[in-house]
Amino acid sequence: MPIQLYNSLTRRKEEFVPIDPQNVRMYVCGPTVYDLAHIGNARAVVVFDQLYRLLRHTYGEGHVTYVRNITDIDDKIIDAARANGEPIDALTRRTTDLFHQDMAALGALPPSLEPRCTAHVPQMIAMIEQLIATQHAYAAEGHVLFAVGSWPRYGRLSRRSRQELLAGARVEVAPYKRDPGDFVLWKPSTPDQPGWDSPWGRGRPGWHIECSAMSEAHLGPHFDIHGGGLDLIFPHHENELAQSESAHGGEKFVNFWVHNGFLSVDQTKMSKSLGNFVTARELLQHDVPGEVIRLALLSTHYRDPLDWTEAKLEQAEQAVFRFYVALNRGKPLAIDLSPGPPAVVLEALQDDLNTPLALTHLYELAHSINRSHEQGDAAGRSRDQAALAAGGRLLGLLGRTPEEYLKGAQASDAALIDSRIAARAQARKEHRFADADKIRAELLATGIVLEDRPDGTTDWRRA
């Protein structure tokens, strides 16, 4: 079954046919590195990581190029650095590192390439010069602006007419603009602001040109998929599209525009002033496993709005627990992943990345494993465990051993726990149940849950 993807440009699900199956190319707008990644940023990263994983599975690991940029030139960065009293490059390096750590914890693979804006200013200048030479842009008062009037298709992606844009304009129009819709390609820098020498004086690039230049540098003028959050459709992607296609003589820029839905927290838009700003780092520091966060983010279809709540996180935690319990049935020494992910899981993902349905199939496998285990069907159990593990991997989940997940990586107190379990076994044998229950309660107080097996042994896990 071919991959079906919803294309924001046509507003339809379409069959995904790569331009070159030997090199499937995807560009996703990455973070502006001035602060920690919040859970909404994490959603976008996880969604496109999931698409990347599906493409790698389909076309081969060496046949997908995933570019996700690092925006390290931006006025928010300048402001944050000033507020922190920190040099700009120190701030961007630090927040980039934190971003990498947090996303890795969520099971997101590193992209093939992660270009930084600061390393692509010459390409941006060259593209701007090209746009000026072809009458799509003009210089004015140290700025260079894109002339939206020169591009009749402007507004096609975001479905807005020029008139609608004017009607809704809530920002005062700069006097040097020929058309109120014109947007900045280059702007002048004051001596205390970062800047690069250019034909228009010392300055810095506008936001939109950064992505146009970096995608061209690494993926060429025409590539398969361009991703980002729904909120980027206008103006960012609309502007990018106009810049790139007009710079390339009208050649098609992107085949598939893919956008993920927004995330709210307790039904409210996240904002620092409301205090409902949730960062990935904060959750991880509260010992929420990264794959629990990932599963919570994948439990809603990527294009639908996702409301982040404590209940959702708890449900995800329970789901991951259930999966590892199932994988641990019969204590398999190793699970053979060679049969690959089950067809139903793959098909769900191929249908516009239906991750909630894919997860449903994993729940069904977990159930089937437990049932086989109770019925003594070891072959059926192993087969389903292999399917669950492989399906989980395709979703960037269940990569750890059940032992590690259920008992924790640090087993320093394992010997002590075992001795307490032995003491309890002795008490139970002698029918001193009050003593046995006391030991169990003591262990529970330290976060250890005991589970008695039918064969008389007792297993433990962390709560």
Place this chain on the structure above:
RNA sequence: GGCCGGAUGGCAGAGUGGCUAUGCAACGGACUGCAAAUCCGUCCACAGCGGUUCGAUUCCGCUUCCGGCCUCCA
């Protein structure tokens, strides 16, 4: 105001023109000394009003409610 997307059982969340989604919670049962985990069973919904149809939660229209975007927020 303009454009766009939603409304599914207690909660989360898929899907379908006629056939049990799934998970969590709840309740009953099995297992257990008691638990935990698990299994079996119960609970069977599709915002409202019209229309199309033999038949609509699924298609069309209207209404109500919710959300997003409207120049640099994923």
